[in-house]
Amino acid sequence: MDARFGSVDECLGQIGVLARDQHGCRFLQRKFDDEGEDAVNKCYDEIIAEVVDLMMDPFGNYLVQKLLECCNDEQRTGILKAGDGVPELVSVALNTHGTRAVQKLVETLRTPEHIRLATEALKPGVVTLIKDLNGNHVIQRCLQRLEAEDNQFVYDAAKACSVEIATHRHGCCVLQRCVDHAADSQRRALVNEIAAQALVLSQDPFGNYVVQYILDLGLPWANAEVMVRLGGAYAELSMQKFSSNVVEKCLKLAGQELEEHRNVVVREIMSSPLLDRLLMDPYGNYVVQSTLTVTKGSLHAELVERIRPHLPLIKNSPFGKRILRLLLESKKN
Template sequence: MKVDREMEILLNEIPLLHHVGLLGGSEAGADDDADLSFLIHELAAMGLVDGDDELPAPGAATGYGFPTKGENLVAMHSFSMASHYAHMRSLFVPVTFDDAAAADGWDIRCSPPPYVPLPSPATPRARCKSVRRKNGSVMTTSPKKCGAAAAAKWHGESLAGLRGVMYHMARDQHGCRLLQQRLDDGKREVDYIFAGVSRHAAQLMVDPFGNYLMQKLLAVCDDGQRMTLVLTLTADPFALVRISLNVHGTRAVQKLIERLSAREEIGLVMDALRPGFLELIKDTNGNHVVQKCLHSFASNDNKAIFAAAALHCVDIGMQIHGCCVLQRCIARSRGEHRDKLVAAIAHNGFKLAEDAYGNYVVQVVLDLKIPTANSSLAQQFGGKYIHLSMQKFSSNVVEKCLKVFKEVDKAKIILELLATPHLEQLLPHCYANYVVYSALKNSKGSLHSALINAILPHEELLRTSPYCKRIYSKFFLKN
């Protein structure tokens, strides 16, 4: 009860007043004429003690343990922190008033508070600006609950009055679902929803629920509304990049890219994505946005992507997501854009061939069978085929070279294999054995016979080594 709480606080304050000398103690330099009648009146007003209309005469016994005028309270009741903790309990420990009175000599009489009937609970209503009390403070209802309440109230009714809370509805699971359903009701409802959420497009695109509404809104809005969304999203140079990097936002941006048709819209989106191209292309979510641009836009619209890919081909080609985007760039580029990109990759072919991801990019370039590119790669690989054949990733590139190179360049690879003084080390090697097998398959004539003759002395090794089973079964069991 409130009265009990206030009484306990006053009881705990009495020893502290002793301690600081406020009750007339000479050690604290207090005034000898200090009058404590005000404290008695406060206790009487609270119903803790019996108050009198008139103050007690000087020197008369008060009955409350208070010193009379001129008496030294410190001399009467010496105070120490130890005695204070011994007699005065913590405010947080329940105290019975009988025990307190017995311990301190207080005559406590506290009448119960008057009974006040509680108001009957009102019927709960969903209101956006409703308030509630919690720990003595006023709190407003959360916006998401406002959105859910609005969704429940306005199901099946006009959306004209929901513009103020439509953003909050879109971030609520049920509210977002309702708005998506209302988008199918015609142009009027689309206009209402667009007016309510278009200003918050960037926030809704990264929202777990709001992104679904934005995707559907992009599919049904007209050209003017779509242009408004594009201008909103590209006003901040990095806003569209941040949205594309988000796990929810990437889907909404991909849907936006699918719906773009005007050259002006495409130009605005490409200009907004360009500053974060390198980050987007390496990101789990962002790389899908770049690939959607490559798939949806014409080659000339993607020229900025092709130029950046050629400039950073080594950096992105040696990354798990980047190598996929780089392969898509090769497939979608045309004319001079593809020539520059292929030339840049071929120029760095040896470094990429040894990489876990870059080797796939080199193989794609080899499959194009562009004479200038393959010639550049053959020149870089020459004299290093043994080294490349004994590595996990580059051995795949050597196998591809044996398939797509011209006969002259194939002969150089096979001659390098024959010239090695330790062919018996390549045959049982876990990676090089595939290169030898591919050389046997893609050679013919005298070169093929020379390779067979070099392998024959090692027939016993081929029979026992687990890595030579393919070579032995294909070229020796038949004979």
């Protein structure tokens, strides 16, 4: 293709065809780099005429990305308004090749008007995008590159659909990035919503990671809210694969202000009629081990006394041996 065309002028009239060809696409990209504005201006009208399709083409998407790097603000406005606008950009963002072009579009937004056009176009499909293999990268790019207030459309959706998003393979990761990039007011609203849903989320294969992420932030008010929401269910949660990790994290939280909340968790576990099952459970036994590790004084002594009657039952089980070792260590201390 390079041998057939020496200049952009010779390509005019078939830019769309060349853009879809591996060698033609590379030739045009190189011309944009070498000749800059002149080459861009000559090709722009032909590219914009089919820019939506080109964004989703295996090779054409690279030419659109290069155009976004090189074009002026007026031309970028044209790209944002191309096709049918709102539904088009979401569809492109969901496409394997289109997601790259839309991410580049987000990276190159320069004016308040461009940002408004892009965010309004993405807003109707934001939850779909967050949960999509390709689309989630577009939302993450918005979080990385735009100001927090420009991403309010993402935070509104994340708060309104927190459980739907947090319990999704891709959504749980995006939700964590939302927390990372939020302004203070956005973070507080989102964290508060996640904490309020802690009981449901803790038991989910993906949602539990979101709750643990919130606990790791070290916000005493958020940690206290999570622990209160899980109250009354700690024994049952301790015997489930995903939620047992959340319970352990609650027990290991540092800070004097959370000590009373932690003690409530310990008392609930040691007073539970399920204690004997917890001691034998492949997940629950780790929670009991954590209670023995984090308690001290009279509460620890009371916990040991609660466990003692169950020792004959557990002494021959692999889990029980760990508990016995901890009891012996606490007796020495």
